[in-house]
Amino acid sequence: MHFLGFGQGTAINNEIVQRLGSYFPLAGGISLVNRDLQMTTIDPHDFDQDYLVGSLKSFRDPEVRIWENVTYADNYYQDLLALDTQGTNTRPGRRIAEADWNVHLGGSDGSIRIGFTENSTDGKPQMHAVTWYGGTTNLSGSQLPSRHGERIYRRLGDLELDSSGNPTTPTWYTPDHTNANFTHGEQRAPWEGIGTGWFYSVLGGGSQLRPYDVNVSNPVPLTEDNTYTDETIGNKMRGDYAVPTLFNGNFDASKRFTYQSVPGWSFYNSLTVSDNPNVSQRHLHERDEIDTFLTEEQRILNYGLAGQNNTLKMGGNDGVKEIIHNLFLVPDQNSLHDSLKFNLHVPEDQLGAGRKITVSLRADVAGYEQFRSIGTINLELISAL
Numbered sequence: 001m002h003f004l005g006f007g008q009g010t011a012i013n014n015e016i017v018q019r020l021g022s023y024f025p026l027a028g029g030i031s032l033v034n035r036d037l038q039m040t041t042i043d044p045h046d047f048d049q050d051y052l053v054g055s056l057k058s059f060r061d062p063e064v065r066i067w068e069n070v071t072y073a074d075n076y077y078q079d080l081l082a083l084d085t086q087g088t089n090t091r092p093g094r095r096i097a098e099a100d101w102n103v104h105l106g107g108s109d110g111s112i113r114i115g116f117t118e119n120s121t122d123g124k125p126q127m128h129a130v131t132w133y134g135g136t137t138n139l140s141g142s143q144l145p146s147r148h149g150e151r152i153y154r155r156l157g158d159l160e161l162d163s164s165g166n167p168t169t170p171t172w173y174t175p176d177h178t179n180a181n182f183t184h185g186e187q188r189a190p191w192e193g194i195g196t197g198w199f200y201s202v203l204g205g206g207s208q209l210r211p212y213d214v215n216v217s218n219p220v221p222l223t224e225d226n227t228y229t230d231e232t233i234g235n236k237m238r239g240d241y242a243v244p245t246l247f248n249g250n251f252d253a254s255k256r257f258t259y260q261s262v263p264g265w266s267f268y269n270s271l272t273v274s275d276n277p278n279v280s281q282r283h284l285h286e287r288d289e290i291d292t293f294l295t296e297e298q299r300i301l302n303y304g305l306a307g308q309n310n311t312l313k314m315g316g317n318d319g320v321k322e323i324i325h326n327l328f329l330v331p332d333q334n335s336l337h338d339s340l341k342f343n344l345h346v347p348e349d350q351l352g353a354g355r356k357i358t359v360s361l362r363a364d365v366a367g368y369e370q371f372r373s374i375g376t377i378n379l380e381l382i383s384a385l
Contacts, residue, residue: 001028002038002201006130007091010044011061014226021069021222022243023329028071036202039066041075043093043129048230060228060237066098068219072210074200075099076133078116079107080125091126098217101200101210103176105129113184114153114160114169132172136197137204154191175199177209236309245340247328251284251310262312268324279323284310292347311345315355327364344377351381 001020005013017039020027029035041064048058066073077093095102106116106125115128127150134144135152143149151158152172159167170185175195182189199206220226225242229235236252244250248264259280261267269279287309313319330340346355356378360371 001036002040002203004040004042004133005044006042006133007045007093007126008059008061010041010064011046011059013039013041014046014064014067015062017070018065018067018222018226019243019247021067025069027069036071036207037069038072038074038201038207039070040133040201041073041077041093041096041099042133043077043091043126044075044096045091045093047094049091060233062228063226064096065220065224065226066096066100067222069222070219072101072200072207073099074101074103074210076103076105076129076197078105078125078129080116090124093126093129098219100212100216102213103196105132112169113172114158115151115172133197135172136193136199139192139194152193154193156191176211177206178211179209240341246325249325249328251312265312265323265325267326269322279312279320283313283318283320285313287311290345292345292349314357330361346379348381351379353379355379 003013003017005011017037020037026032026035028037044064045059046061046064050057073096075093075096077095079092079094080090092107095104105128106113116125131144131150131152135141135154138144141152142155143151153159154171154173156167159171160169162168167187171191173191173193173196174180174182174184174186174189176182176184177195177199180195195206195209198204200210201207223242225238227235227238227242229237237250239245239250246264251262259282262279262281262284266279290311312323314323315321344357356376358376359374361374362369362371
């Protein structure tokens with residue numbers, strides 16, 4: 001299996017790979033010792049950058065890590081800073097400490113690879129990064145896409161020449177596999193894009209010649225939580241585990257825009273209740289806004305790490321009658337977690353008033369499309385002995 005991600009796509013792939021390791025530890029092979037799961041990242045953009053424009057400053061994405069189920073991780077990035085740092089949308093990537101192989105395409109270390117030396121505010125260096133990798137998958141292409149695309153610098157005519165006809169800036173590609181013996185930019189080295197990038201994948205044919213950095217940190221345990229945190233929101237975007245039992249099940253993973261849908265909980269609403277509106281974030285309330293939510297309950301539910309917390313109001317005059325989560329995987333007994341859990345609060349004066357809540361599941365398999373009840377909970381006051 002080979003996961004290839006660019007920019008924010010690196011964070012998406014990273015979450016997929018962590019879940020594969022949690023639920024399907026043999027993914028990529030037939031046994032723990034006979035498998036190949038490669039994760040390739042290009043310009044991973046998973047960190048805050050205050051000098052970018054508008055919403056580009058922070059996406060609050062999870063940090064890209066190299067999980068322990070990855071057998072080979074290669075990372076290609078540029079970190080070219082723009083001259084006008086007040087209005088740039090050129091997003092740099094970064095080195096990943098745990099990656100087996102990091103290739104710095106240009107930027108802070110003074111690299112002079114053509115296309116990665118320009119101080120730009122238009123995002124070109126980032127596009128050059130994905131074009132660089134694309135050029136290793138098709139050795140005959142001169143631009144990506146093939147029509148009206150970005151130039152791939154692999155020929156002498158693509159480079160800047162001095163008065164004697166010698167290139168002043170080295171080409172993009174030099175083989176760097178374990179059997180190669182070239183320094184970048186050597187004129188005697190192949191320039192086509194062989195022996196690097198895509199070459200290290202199983203389909204690329206060079207998986208047996210993969211290079212490794214001298215100093216590689218240990219892979220990260222699957223149980224480590226890489227959810228975004230900062231001084232403002234703290235840990236409120238985290239779920240119950242590093243891999244939450246329900247993906248997008250956390251009401252706190254939201255900026256709380258009033259009429260925006262609740263992440264994970266909105267796509268399938270109104271399927272069974274005709275008057276049930278699409279559940280938007282106007283139905284979310286801060287925990288501290290609930291007068292009947294007792295201090296003792298707060299302590300039991302252990303919300304201290306998350307700071308402020310959103311809850312969903314159901315019933316009453318302005319609450320929804322039903323909420324349906326998007327499709328998700330039910331953990332089995334072989335996974336890290338084999339249960340789903342929900343926290344439910346009922347005001348004491350409503351207990352014994354005939355209130356109830358019904359929980360059901362519907363399979364996305366032919367013949368099992370109907371909702372099947374798991375159980376109905378009567379909201380009653382239980383006397384403690």
